[in-house]
Amino acid sequence: MAQPVVQIQHLQKHFGKFQALKDITFDVYPGEVFGFIGPNGAGKSTTIRTLLGILKKSSGQATIFGQDVWSQAVAIHKRLAYVPGDVYLWPNLSGGEAIDLFLKLNGQKHSAKTDALIKDFDLDVSKKNRTYSKGNRQKVALIAAFSTDADLYIFDEPTSGLDPLMEEVFQKHVLALKAAGKSVLLSSHILSEVERMCDRIGIIRQGTIIETGTLDDMRQLSRTQVTVTTVKDLSTIQQLPAVHSFNQTGNKATFAVDSENLASVMTALAPLEIKQLQSTPPTLEDLFLRYYNQEA
Amino acid sequence: MFSTHYAKTGQLLRLNLRRDWLKIVFWLIGLVGLMAGAAAKFDGLYGTKKAMATIITTLKTPAMVSLMGPFTAKPPYTVAIVYAAEMMTFMGLFVAMMNIYFAVHTTRGDEDSGVLELIRAHSVGRSSALTAAILELVIINVIAGVLEALGLQASGMTGMNAGGNWLFGLGLAMFGLMFGAFSLLFAQIADSSRGATILSYSWLGILYVIRMGTDVKNPDYTWWTIYGWIEKLDIYGKNNWGPVGLMLLMTVIIGALTIMVGATRDVGAGLLPDRAGRKRASLFLAGPLSLIARLERTSTIIWLVGLFFLGATYGSIFGTAGDLLKSNPMMSKLIGTAATDAANRAIVLSFANKLTIIFAVLAIIPGLITMFRLNGDERKGYFEQLHARSVSRAHLFFAIAGFGLVVSLATFFLAVCGMYVAGAASMGDNMPSFAHFMRGFWGFAPALIVTFGFGALLSGLLPKLQTLAWILPAYGFFSLYLGALMNFPKWSTQLTPFGWVNTVPVKAVNWGTAGWMTALGLILVVVGYIAYQRRDLLEN
Numbered sequence: 001m002a003q004p005v006v007q008i009q010h011l012q013k014h015f016g017k018f019q020a021l022k023d024i025t026f027d028v029y030p031g032e033v034f035g036f037i038g039p040n041g042a043g044k045s046t047t048i049r050t051l052l053g054i055l056k057k058s059s060g061q062a063t064i065f066g067q068d069v070w071s072q073a074v075a076i077h078k079r080l081a082y083v084p085g086d087v088y089l090w091p092n093l094s095g096g097e098a099i100d101l102f103l104k105l106n107g108q109k110h111s112a113k114t115d116a117l118i119k120d121f122d123l124d125v126s127k128k129n130r131t132y133s134k135g136n137r138q139k140v141a142l143i144a145a146f147s148t149d150a151d152l153y154i155f156d157e158p159t160s161g162l163d164p165l166m167e168e169v170f171q172k173h174v175l176a177l178k179a180a181g182k183s184v185l186l187s188s189h190i191l192s193e194v195e196r197m198c199d200r201i202g203i204i205r206q207g208t209i210i211e212t213g214t215l216d217d218m219r220q221l222s223r224t225q226v227t228v229t230t231v232k233d234l235s236t237i238q239q240l241p242a243v244h245s246f247n248q249t250g251n252k253a254t255f256a257v258d259s260e261n262l263a264s265v266m267t268a269l270a271p272l273e274i275k276q277l278q279s280t281p282p283t284l285e286d287l288f289l290r291y292y293n294q295e296a
Numbered sequence: 297m298f299s300t301h302y303a304k305t306g307q308l309l310r311l312n313l314r315r316d317w318l319k320i321v322f323w324l325i326g327l328v329g330l331m332a333g334a335a336a337k338f339d340g341l342y343g344t345k346k347a348m349a350t351i352i353t354t355l356k357t358p359a360m361v362s363l364m365g366p367f368t369a370k371p372p373y374t375v376a377i378v379y380a381a382e383m384m385t386f387m388g389l390f391v392a393m394m395n396i397y398f399a400v401h402t403t404r405g406d407e408d409s410g411v412l413e414l415i416r417a418h419s420v421g422r423s424s425a426l427t428a429a430i431l432e433l434v435i436i437n438v439i440a441g442v443l444e445a446l447g448l449q450a451s452g453m454t455g456m457n458a459g460g461n462w463l464f465g466l467g468l469a470m471f472g473l474m475f476g477a478f479s480l481l482f483a484q485i486a487d488s489s490r491g492a493t494i495l496s497y498s499w500l501g502i503l504y505v506i507r508m509g510t511d512v513k514n515p516d517y518t519w520w521t522i523y524g525w526i527e528k529l530d531i532y533g534k535n536n537w538g539p540v541g542l543m544l545l546m547t548v549i550i551g552a553l554t555i556m557v558g559a560t561r562d563v564g565a566g567l568l569p570d571r572a573g574r575k576r577a578s579l580f581l582a583g584p585l586s587l588i589a590r591l592e593r594t595s596t597i598i599w600l601v602g603l604f605f606l607g608a609t610y611g612s613i614f615g616t617a618g619d620l621l622k623s624n625p626m627m628s629k630l631i632g633t634a635a636t637d638a639a640n641r642a643i644v645l646s647f648a649n650k651l652t653i654i655f656a657v658l659a660i661i662p663g664l665i666t667m668f669r670l671n672g673d674e675r676k677g678y679f680e681q682l683h684a685r686s687v688s689r690a691h692l693f694f695a696i697a698g699f700g701l702v703v704s705l706a707t708f709f710l711a712v713c714g715m716y717v718a719g720a721a722s723m724g725d726n727m728p729s730f731a732h733f734m735r736g737f738w739g740f741a742p743a744l745i746v747t748f749g750f751g752a753l754l755s756g757l758l759p760k761l762q763t764l765a766w767i768l769p770a771y772g773f774f775s776l777y778l779g780a781l782m783n784f785p786k787w788s789t790q791l792t793p794f795g796w797v798n799t800v801p802v803k804a805v806n807w808g809t810a811g812w813m814t815a816l817g818l819i820l821v822v823v824g825y826i827a828y829q830r831r832d833l834l835e836n
């Protein structure tokens with residue numbers, strides 16, 4: 001594979017005594033959309049702010065384009081665009097002024113693309129930022145980011161204030177970036193968004209990355225819900241290490257199986273003479289809920 | 297009607313008081329301590345006949361009249377009468393500032409931070425928040441007034457009487473409440489707490505300057521200046537309660553107007569509608585420096601113009617100030633015209649010394665306000681986009697610090713210019729040269745730079761404590777304005793950089809001192825940057 005755009009190894013961050021990031025390790029490669037998900041307070045925004053050089057890491061390694069995120073921040077930011085979840089803008093500036101300013105700060109100009117984006121996101125840029133709703137402020141940042149010509153785009157819950165129509169516009173533009181071979185780091189709580197756009201996913205919980213991989217990989221790693229009725233007594237199935245949440249009534253049982261061990265469980269069930277079998281692959285929600293609720 | 301408008305006012309009030317009590321206690325200790333402390337000291341200062349005669353001559357000079365109001369008392373003079381003349385106008389300024397602070401803080405401050413939106417969502421009346429703010433101001437002022445009166449009572453100053461003490465305390469309380477009411481009104485009109493504060497201070501400043509003019513020209517006109525009512529109480533003389541009634545009337549009118557306006561406007565909005573902004577940024581708006589300039593544009597203009605006019609207002613009384621010896625023809629006959637002119641020039645220059653300090657202290661304000669954006673805007677999240685762009689921390693820090701310092705110095709310079717221009721017009725040929733007045737600028741500019749550097753240092757090193765930087769100019773103002781009159785020990789005036797400077801423009805600039813002070817100030821700024829560049833940027 002190509003050289004990663006973002007490379008994070010054992011990143012840690014303390015706020016006083018509190019350890020917000022314990023062990024963050026993942027890479028983002030060129031041309032991929034990397035989904036960064038996890039429960040509230042897990043450390044997503046903290047990781048992103050460390051990547052942006054807003055926070056100083058306590059230990060570990062973090063580079064973007066092979067350059068250190070703290071000491072080379074200015075050089076990195078020339079090729080990067082960022083949209084936070086909560087966008088705050090100077091109340092006296094208009095949206096249009098803010099967009100142009102952000103572009104100029106990266107040495108870029110208001111272009112035809114900018115005008116097209118303003119139209120797409122349906123934003124009245126002559127209004128003062130003071131009068132914008134949360135979603136409208138987010139649009140200002142999104143327009144500025146999408147019209148910046150960068151190699152890496154970082155989004156931290158960028159659609160938390162957008163209506164479904166605008167969410168659609170957002171996804172369209174992210175997919176366009178992907179098609180153009182750009183890298184995207186996207187933190188989000190909207191699973192459909194993640195499922196549709198992300199090539200790979202990293203799951204963070206309590207400051208630690210607990211899983212990275214493609215969605216298919218993860219489905220493999222998660223549990224399939226099985227309901228089975230057999231002729232012979234099936235209580236022995238409960239003993240298998242791959243079986244969880246076993247629940248038996250008579251000769252019918254409901255349980256969860258680690259997906260990668262499905263075959264061995266079936267082999268164990270076969271001699272018991274299966275009368276009826278139903279297996280449900282995990283939904284995305286199940287998958288995430290399982291990761292989110294896992295004991296540390 | 298009552299419940300939709302005023303429901304839960306009491307609960308809100310309790311909540312606000314619980315939140316603000318520490319700040320209230322600090323203000324009260326400051327005010328009452330200052331009043332009672334000075335009162336206890338005055339007997340020692342002006343106990344002798346000779347000291348009394350000197351201070352009364354001083355208080356009658358136009359310079360002192362412009363700062364403290366006219367000295368109208370008739371003999372026999374007592375220490376208490378001198379005390380009232382020196383303290384009243386000055387304390388009025390302090391009390392008004394306290395009321396502006398709490399009025400804006402409990403109304404627009406809550407609104408800007410979104411707290412009020414949460415409160416309104418509960419079953420709280422439309423006018424409850426405003427009513428709670430009014431009640432809080434009443435409580436603060438009444439407590440302050442009573443404590444001040446008791447403090448005076450306890451001081452045992454010669455010539456005081458219970459009637460005067462109570463008039464002093466309650467008169468100040470009423471005066472404070474009146475400015476609180478003005479501020480509450482401005483808080484309804486403006487569109488943010490910052491706007492409300494600017495309006496309130498502009499109003500206070502304008503009234504103060506107008507009364508300065510009328511006091512010097514003809515104290516009778518001072519009745520029209522509102523601020524001047526506080527001078528008409530004639531404390532320890534006739535103890536005139538009339539002006540207190542006037543203030544009460546004004547407070548009630550403004551208060552009623554405020555409630556009317558407050559009930560009709562939306563939370564978070566001002567009375568004035570928002571104009572549409574530009575669709576595109578101007579060519580000028582292109583980087584951190586131009587951004588800061590754009591954000592500070594209006595207030596910078598106000599400061600530059602405002603201090604020029606303040607300087608001019610003081611300068612315009614130089615003609616009268618320099619005429620001190622004319623009123624004493626014997627003296628001018630004795631020492632001759634040339635000597636009289638020289639003496640007048642000396643008087644004007646020593647007046648200019650005091651004024652230059654005041655200008656320098658005032659000029660530091662816009663600079664520090666700009667400097668504190670570094671953390672203020674960070675906390676509000678405004679800078680987050682900036683940091684993600686290719687803007688280095690050095691660029692941002694020095695854009696802010698540079699703009700702030702230059703605005704402070706320019707404001708200071710214009711104040712000195714205003715003083716010279718108007719002074720030359722009023723004094724004619726006898727006016728000392730511009731270069732003479734510039735000694736004041738070159739002398740005190742380094743003190744301003746050190747004070748600014750201290751603010752920059754704190755905002756880089758201890759962002760949570762940056763507001764402590766206000767102590768330097770506030771104490772500088774206090775120690776030099778009052779310290780000279782009250783014979784403060786020398787070391788106590790040297791706690792601020794303003795006390796390190798010699799008496800320019802009377803004396804020539806001490807370039808050695810100016811040099812090392814400037815270097816010190818700039819070093820403080822750089823150390824502030826080094827700390828800023830190594831730390832986390834604050835969020836939220």
Ligand SMILES: Nc1ncnc2c1ncn2[C@@H]1O[C@H](COP(=O)(O)OP(=O)(O)OP(=O)(O)O)[C@@H](O)[C@H]1O
Nearest residue numbers: 015018020038039040041042043044045046047835
């Ligand atoms: N400046 C700070 N000081 C102290 N603790 C902090 C600071 N910033 C974040 N934290 C803590 O670090 C943890 C991670 O916060 P972070 O904002 O990164 O979470 P998140 O994953 O982005 O959550 P969400 O999904 O709600 O946005 C939280 O427990 C938070 O309280």
Ligand SMILES: [Mg+2]
Nearest residue numbers: 044045085156
């Ligand atoms: Mg977050």
